[in-house]
Amino acid sequence: MLQLKNLDASYGFLQILWGVSLFVDEGESVGLVGPNGAGKTTTLRTIAGLLTPTGGEVSFKGQSMNHVPAYQTTRKGISYISEDLNLFVDMSVRENLLMGAYIVRDREKQLETLDFVYQLFPRLKERESQLAGTMSGGERKMLAIARGMMSSPQLLLVDEPSLGLAPHLVTDVFNSLQKLQEAGVTILLVEQRVNATLEITDRAYVLEHGRIAMEGPSSELVQDEHVKQAYLGI
């Protein structure tokens, strides 16, 4: 479904990604792990259309996405949950969620998806009219993910959802992601918590210094010596 071939990406003169190649099949849950500054966020931003690659190719469902801007990648079925969340702080939870369904013209469909999302995240329904800017960290992450789901995406790009969260909240977030995968959503998950990521994903890539260092089924990577030493603290 999603394919990156030899992708190069830079911020100005600083090149971050060097020939990154990876793929995500429909229905899969794939992890992208690696140390800070490796380029994980850059990868997601490039796929989402917020950054134009300087080399290589991004294709989604066979179509080249290199020059597709961010507002159009959403329309093509890619939803990006950024690390910063980018919530609309002066809008309520409900308003944020409905904004997530901006590209859905059918009001019925919007409300249907809203119900679906509320089922997945009941706490959001409780705080329906609360301003997004006043919610706790964990709740905001939930809201961001939920909002990303409102456009009924085929591919969900999630960037560091567990960052800054207390452990029990992390569990909640990862559970939600698993539920989403069960509902048929393809997920590309970027995370620093390698252990948890390898638990819930089918496959994973390890990104180091802008290059893919390792790849394979998550169950195998968990056993790998390098991974164990570098990332699992074993």
Add this chain to the structure above:
Amino acid sequence: MKEKTSRSIWEKITDNSAASVVIISTVVLALVTGLAAGPSQVINSIVTGGMWALLAVGLALVFGVMNVPHFAHGESFMVGAYVAYFVFSPIHQSLQESPNALLAAIAPFLAMLVAGVAGLILGVILERLLFYPLRVRTKSGWVMNAFLLTVGISFIMTNGTTLTLGPNFRGIPRYWDVEPLEFLGVRVAVDRVVAFFVAIASIVALWFFLRRTRTGRAIRAVSQDETGAQMMGINLNFIYPLTFALATALAAISGASLLFMFQAYPTVGLKPLYFAWYVVMMAGLGNVVGAIVGGFIVAVLQTATQQFVGIAWEDVIPTAVMIIVLLVVPSGIFGSEVKGVQEQ
């Protein structure tokens, strides 16, 4: 943290202590002025308030959504005035020869409508032709660059108008040839009443647009988080020209509705620009609701100054008040909704 629900404006205002203080003082000031100078001054303040509110709203919108400090807003006012003049005058002429009560009644509204449309078109052209290339080319310092661009636009438009249409005043004594209305013992010209209601109607229309329509919500989303808005599928290259067009149209309608008061000449936009900026600075940059309330507050301040202060200090008092505001609440009385107030 206290749980904030999606609050009404009233709740937002009463929560904010600075705003409460200012609003209460304004009401008191208005009453005092009214007592000293008579109810006509109170009516005056209200009508003027509507004027400034309409102008300030467009300015707040452009700043909040596009992060552009708009210094050519007064020229949008000017364009509206001129368009209204060139639409109304010929009709007025023909009405002298062959009177038609219906036409005489709606002609001014026609002028305002055409001015509004002209404003929309002008806004789109300016945004696409000038702001878009600037945005593409600016890597840092967008706010300052955009500000300078608007200064340049203002310069070109005022001098361009002098060049093409001459510096003379084009004006009309009044829109409707009727007796002034009586309200609470005060005589108010019909033109002023209509101008006030046009302002209110425009503001209300804008309000509904921003709150209740899909595109309006998209505009609000862009003003709160640009990247987030893009991620939702909102096309910034549609929102920007639309917002700018709206703001320009509002200013143009204002200029058209006040043709009888300000007339049309190349530099007519200066005073409206000054007051619009004054309101926005005081209420909070980018704060659209604050701009509306602020318009009325400034109008009261203006009337009170005229009433109680000698003419020498007329220009100084507003500045002194602004200095106090900057010292106490630099992000504005109602809070700034623009990215950051402290120095970057």
Add this chain to the structure above:
Amino acid sequence: MNAEQKPNAGTWGMITAGLKKIGFSPVGLVLLGIVAILPLIPPFNQEHMIRWLIMGAFLAAQAAAFDFTSGYISVVNFGFAAVLGLGAYTSAILANKSPVLMVQPGISPWIGIWIGAILAGLVGLGLGWLTLRLRGIFAAVMAWFVGIALMGLVRNLTDLTRGPLGMNPETLFDTAANLPYYYVILAMMLVVYVALRLVTRSNFGLAFKAIGQNIEAARASGINPTKYRVINFALSCMFAGWLGGFYAHYFGSLTPQTLMHTSKTVEVLALAYIGGRGSLWGGMFVAFPFVFLIEFLRSNLTELPGLHLVLYGLLMVLVMIFYPNGVAGLYAWVVNKVKSSRSKGE
């Protein structure tokens, strides 16, 4: 390459290095020389030409003072003309001997100009302190407001200033000739440029750069951004007031609306930006041909009033969008091209 061929060795090297320190490349020095002797050469020795040269130098000095703020701390002083007017009126009032006005201090203009400068500097200090801890746009708008307030004050305190009727302060020299004034303003222009250039080369200049590039890092190094911005702003205003004093006692006629109006600030602003922000000399270079062009158009295209201003505005907008480095940027690019082709040729 042996020592004789190296252009940087010996006395010549010392001279160019010294000049560079005060902001003059050899090319700059040549231009300055030309501008200095121009009024002695026909056809430039006609009175109206010398007047234009005076305006050129006057605008050039203003552009440098303006660019010092806009180019180095990214703040647009939108009340610049009003501050200049403040200096002008202060000096004019102090020089007044006529009983028509409320006070007649009768202080010599040669002294009054300095007092006007100090007052202007103090206003800049206060305004800067108030607004420069906030975003740049606040300073710009507040300077605008203060400028309008100042203009209004001057217009309304008729006992002091005769309001819109204007003042006619005495001139610096008794002669009707323009030439002595030209050398005075040229000297003032030089002082402004060299002084500001030295500041930008000093620790202050380093601080400005640091603040502009990475404000957090600057703060971490112990630099207080607000303090440096305020000093910059006050200096710029002081020079503006100083130049205003010259204007008062050269032109001999002051009115608030022609001197202090925002549009006058915009003219200087346009010069500074077309010249190239942060260059200090760019606006100065542009000022002279600008004045001549304006005057030429004004006298030859009387049926099209304000055309020159429209073209000027268009130029400013185009430069701002498409070539933000201005004339100075163009010059740097040319010099670069020449240098790189020279080194390629060796």
